Amino acid sequence: MKPLHQKIRDDIENQIRSGALKPGDRIPFEHELMAQYSVSRMTVNKALTPLDEGGLIERRKRAGTFVRLPRLDSTVLDIPDIQHEITARGEVYRFELLSYALHKANSDEERELAGSGKVLALTGLHFASAKPLAFERRLINLEAVPQAESVDFTRQSPGHWLLGVVPWTHVENQISAQPAEGQTALHLRLDEGTACLVVDRRTWRGTERITTVRQVFDGGAYRLIASFDQR
Amino acid sequence: MKPLHQKIRDDIENQIRSGALKPGDRIPFEHELMAQYSVSRMTVNKALTPLDEGGLIERRKRAGTFVRLPRLDSTVLDIPDIQHEITARGEVYRFELLSYALHKANSDEERELAGSGKVLALTGLHFASAKPLAFERRLINLEAVPQAESVDFTRQSPGHWLLGVVPWTHVENQISAQPAEGQTALHLRLDEGTACLVVDRRTWRGTERITTVRQVFDGGAYRLIASFDQR
DNA sequence: TTATGAATTATGTATAGACATATTAGGCGA
DNA sequence: TCGCCTAATATGTCTATACATAATTCATAA
Structure with missing residues (x-):
């Protein structure tokens, strides 16, 4: 059985990668996800923190959590523009x-x-x-x-x-x-x-x-x- | 001021990258790090989990936490061998x-x-x-x-x-x-x-x-x- | 009218405690 | 001696709670 925080993380990541959630869209607040999945805030936070550190989402206090724009900098050879x-x-x-x-x-x-x-x-x-x-x-x-x-x-x-x-x-x-x-x-x-x-x-x-x-x-x-x- | 869990994570990561901790070496148990840094186990765990997911360390129940061998596969263009x-x-x-x-x-x-x-x-x-x-x-x-x-x-x-x-x-x-x-x-x-x-x-x-x-x-x-x- | 400051809100960090799970060590009996 | 069961141990996950911090709203005072 997959841990709860990982299921939440995967759900959100899939929504972003599939395009269901687009850059700029707001992700439900932590307390909304708590109710939606019936878990504590710590668990929701544990699901969202890696997505933040991975650059997939952006979190702003008071404002909420949003889908990031795809990174376009890349000195790295991912996709040279x-x-x-x-x-x-x-x-x-x-x-x-x-x-x-x-x-x-x-x-x-x-x-x-x-x-x-x-x-x-x-x-x-x-x-x-x-x-x-x-x-x-x-x-x-x-x-x-x-x-x-x-x-x-x-x-x-x-x-x-x-x-x-x-x-x-x-x-x-x-x-x-x-x-x-x-x-x-x-x-x-x-x-x-x-x-x-x-x-x-x-x-x-x-x-x-x-x-x-x-x-x-x-x-x-x-x-x-x-x-x-x-x- | 840097969060506690990040300081612990950085300390350990630096010891690995500098070579002070070599592949196979055991990292102190969670309860030892708790005492060493005077923090709770959740905080130690939050420091170690990303290192695990990043592939830098390996954690085994009952045995402890160990420095991973460097990955040598790489189809990716990191260092072609x-x-x-x-x-x-x-x-x-x-x-x-x-x-x-x-x-x-x-x-x-x-x-x-x-x-x-x-x-x-x-x-x-x-x-x-x-x-x-x-x-x-x-x-x-x-x-x-x-x-x-x-x-x-x-x-x-x-x-x-x-x-x-x-x-x-x-x-x-x-x-x-x-x-x-x-x-x-x-x-x-x-x-x-x-x-x-x-x-x-x-x-x-x-x-x-x-x-x-x-x-x-x-x-x-x-x-x-x-x-x-x-x- | 404008500046100031307090209340509100969502995230950030940390704690203590609880139960689960995997692995190993040690003891006990056949 | 060998196999099996049980203890002990370290990590894995989750909860409930608390206080901190940043950003915004809104009421109040100059």
């Missing part, structure tokens, strides 16, 4: 949409993402101070993120938009070095064969896939930084 | 020492590591099934790891040895793509200009620097995998 990183170092950021297509999943890669559902396929370029920095090819699972269909990605990059809108629970990055080729080399204004940093990333919310993206960076102009503290 | 990864995928691993030097720190990079103390400078090659996979240049701070002086690195790679011997608390990785050049290209048997994956890593124990390493991988043969769960 290119737009954020470029503006953070004082350069001007711009995203240019190269292609846009909405269709049923019809390749292995697309079916891995969306089963037999619909997929949004985009390509685009990230600019830092008018210089092309990264070429990106992205697939978005429209089952998981239906709102994506009505967003204008000529104005904002899909990665930046997704980070703010969809909470993710799991990411996998594959990082490799590859020579610049064909269209990608042209877009990045690099000679064929120039060393590029390639990041292939897949994200999940729970067991549901959200997006698949390949980003190709000019190897000389960009480096990933991953910083870790031992748990 | 090349030897471990190669053998894990069924290939034969070999390390070849190319150069070995022991001297006082005399470059900026070496002084950043060891101040005015002594440094062990190594270069070597990692082989996967007789094929060179990575070239590595490593500096070890002998103030932090004096035992390194008496280890035979022709037989085992310094990275693998360090992981087992020295507990680290913090790592910073910089990952970039660069063309193969000069000696490095020769050692890896690559043409000049081939895309390589370069990892620059610095590790700390507390505020003390342990090692600095640059690893250059054949971009086509190696990829880093970084997998994350949202906290």
